Amino acid sequence: MVVIDATGRPPMASGAVPRPVRSRNPLDHDVPTGREEAWRFTPLRRLRGLLTGPDADGKVSVTVSAPAGIAVEQLDAADPRIGRSYTPADRVAAFALARAGGATAITIPAEAAPAEPVVVHLHGESPRAAAGTAAGVAYGHLLVEIGPFASATVVLDHTGSATYAGNVEVHVGHGASLTFVSLQDWDAGAVHVGAHAYSIGRDAKLRSFTVTLGGDLVRLSPTVDYRGPGGDAELNGVFFTDAGQHQEHRLLVTHTPRSCRSRVTYKGALRGDGAHSVWIGDVVINADAVDTDTYELNRNLVLTDGARADSVPNLEILTGEVVGAGHASATGRFDDEALFYLQSRGIPPAEARRLVVHGFFAEVIDRIEVADLRDRIMASVAARLGETPAEDEPATPAGAETVGA
Numbered sequence: 001m002v003v004i005d006a007t008g009r010p011p012m013a014s015g016a017v018p019r020p021v022r023s024r025n026p027l028d029h030d031v032p033t034g035r036e037e038a039w040r041f042t043p044l045r046r047l048r049g050l051l052t053g054p055d056a057d058g059k060v061s062v063t064v065s066a067p068a069g070i071a072v073e074q075l076d077a078a079d080p081r082i083g084r085s086y087t088p089a090d091r092v093a094a095f096a097l098a099r100a101g102g103a104t105a106i107t108i109p110a111e112a113a114p115a116e117p118v119v120v121h122l123h124g125e126s127p128r129a130a131a132g133t134a135a136g137v138a139y140g141h142l143l144v145e146i147g148p149f150a151s152a153t154v155v156l157d158h159t160g161s162a163t164y165a166g167n168v169e170v171h172v173g174h175g176a177s178l179t180f181v182s183l184q185d186w187d188a189g190a191v192h193v194g195a196h197a198y199s200i201g202r203d204a205k206l207r208s209f210t211v212t213l214g215g216d217l218v219r220l221s222p223t224v225d226y227r228g229p230g231g232d233a234e235l236n237g238v239f240f241t242d243a244g245q246h247q248e249h250r251l252l253v254t255h256t257p258r259s260c261r262s263r264v265t266y267k268g269a270l271r272g273d274g275a276h277s278v279w280i281g282d283v284v285i286n287a288d289a290v291d292t293d294t295y296e297l298n299r300n301l302v303l304t305d306g307a308r309a310d311s312v313p314n315l316e317i318l319t320g321e322v323v324g325a326g327h328a329s330a331t332g333r334f335d336d337e338a339l340f341y342l343q344s345r346g347i348p349p350a351e352a353r354r355l356v357v358h359g360f361f362a363e364v365i366d367r368i369e370v371a372d373l374r375d376r377i378m379a380s381v382a383a384r385l386g387e388t389p390a391e392d393e394p395a396t397p398a399g400a401e402t403v404g405a
Contacts, residue, residue: 017252017282017316020089026053026098029091038090041278041310043246046217048163048191049137053095058126058136058162062104065121067114070152071107081105081143086169086197089221093195096139096165103141103169106154110147110173117153117181117370124162124190135189140166144180148173148201154180155370159214161187166194174201174228180208181368185380186215195221200260202228209368210266212239212247213380219248224262231260236364240381241307243272250280251296255289264296267364269357271384273306279329281313285322293323300331301360303353354385 018037021029031051032039044051064072075082082103088094106118120142126135144154150173158164172178184192192215200206212218224233233253241247253262268277281296300309313327335356342352358378368374 017284017314022087022089024083024087024094024097026091026094029088029094031091038250042219042248043217046191046246047092047193050092050095050163050165050191050193053099054137056099056137056139058124058138060138060140060160060162060164061123061125062140063121063123064104064106065119066106067116067118069109069112070114070118071105071109073105073107075103075105075143077102079103082141083169085171085199085225086167086195088167088195089223090195092165092193093167093221096167096195097141100139100141100167103143105143105145107145108147108150108152111149112147113151117155119155119157121157121159122166124158124160124164124186126161126163135161135163135191137163140164142166142168144168144170144178146172146176146178149175151177152179153370154178155373156180156182158182158184158186158192161190163191164193166192168194168196170196170198170206172198172200172204172206175203176201177205178207179369180206181370181373182208182210182220183373183377184212184215184218184220186218188214188216190215192218192220194219196223198222198224198233200224200226200231200233203230205232207234208236209364210235210237210249211365211377212237212249213377213384215245215247217246219246219250221250221252223251224253226255226257226260229257229259231257233262235262235264235266236367237266238361238364238377239266239268239277240384241268241270241275241277242384243306244274246276246278248278250278250282252282253284253294255283255285255292255294258289259291260289261293262296263294265364266298267300267361268298268309269301269303269360270307270309271303275307276310277308278310279312281327283315283325283327285317285319285325287318290319290321291323292325294325296327298329301334301357302331303334303357350386354382357381357385
């Protein structure tokens with residue numbers, strides 16, 4: 001953690017949150033080599049050319065189910081609403097913005113409160129996926145606008161197979177409340193690189209849930225910016241990283257107005273040889289952001305040997321007048337004591353594992369208020385755990401807990 005007083009003394013280079021170049025022009029972003037802080041964990045060769053912005057030769061269909069009164073539009077690329085408060089921070093996001101050819105826009109009117117969620121289903125239809133080769137390349141942009149004092153739930157559901165670069169731009173109006181659920185349930189060969197940009201108005205509230213299960217490589221970069229005092233953001237995440245999968249979540253929460261709150265809670269489970277998860281949690285409290293209240297937590301559960309979890313919380317404070325600011329990160333082995341306890345009660349080992357992991361994830365998943373989606377997520381996790389041989393031994397310790405405040 002880096003703490004800097006209001007005199008403006010520069011942060012130590014070793015601890016400050018990196019400031020990326022932001023530009024809509026892909027050529028303004030250097031091609032990463034893997035030595036950059038933002039890319040050092042990402043296996044660049046598995047991005048299948050997304051860094052060079054290849055032409056789209058695949059397809060991702062977009063289907064929107066929305067309650068009455070919710071506007072759904074297809075915007076052309078010149079529409080000024082696209083990128084109104086979002087500027088890409090890396091080369092892939094810039095290519096996605098340039099090549100998406102427009103955006104799917106969802107608008108919830110002011111003071112509306114639909115009882116049912118808006119569901120956006122993105123399905124990769126790569127013609128090459130069946131052959132077992134690289135999935136076809138596709139780009140996309142989703143724009144969600146919540147009017148002042150409205151309240152809504154939006155679900156973004158990714159399935160199928162594609163090499164997909166997509167941006168999600170979310171504006172939460174003053175006094176509004178949004179629950180946003182993003183589910184990455186891709187087929188095994190998919191690659192997904194995405195930026196989720198949340199803009200939160202005065203006294204507005206965002207609750208986001210990011211659930212990553214499928215795909216060969218998934219790299220998501222959620223960012224939060226506040227546009228007025230009193231904003232409240234809760235970023236929740238669950239990921240299950242299986243053998244050979246790379247799942248990377250890179251969060252940046254920037255506090256600039258006063259009296260805003262943020263909470264980050266991400267939990268991951270890893271299983272199998274070559275399973276690799278990355279969680280980066282960057283929080284910046286700027287000099288004018290007095291009375292900020294922030295805390296971030298990442299916990300990882302390693303179920304077998306051969307899996308790796310990288311967890312890097314980072315907190316940069318430019319004012320001494322905060323309500324609270326802290327972070328915690330822990331990566332550890334499967335709880336064999338809990339497993340032994342359950343087995344001693346006559347529960348078979350495979351079922352005992354499912355119960356332990358269910359309890360680990362429940363803090364996050366049980367807060368998703370869309371019942372069928374919540375049940376689908378837990379069923380998917382249970383199915384993956386059901387493939388674990390009963391004779392598997394618990395993993396050796398994978399890390400230690402670090403806490404900063």
